[in-house]
Amino acid sequence: MIVAKLVEHNASASQYLAALCKGTADVTAPQPDILKTLDQLKHDLRAALKPVLEELLRLDAPLETEVLELLPTQSDCSSLRGWCERTGAS
16 A cells, blocks of 8 residues: 555656656646645635624624624734734734
């Protein structure tokens, strides 16, 4: 099993490197499985978070509305960090 995976990886790496040497522009590096899994997890968490945030906004929870609205749209926390800096929150 391990040898088969190594042979498969070697063949894939060889094809990729050969394409790079030839200057083929449409070749993209294969995405590792862990990155695919993490992207899917991020998508699933956003989908699960959206109804919870909508419910909190509907209930007028004692939370910052701006932060709740930013959460499902951000791929990272840069906007939230900016909000914290603007408001003095930590």
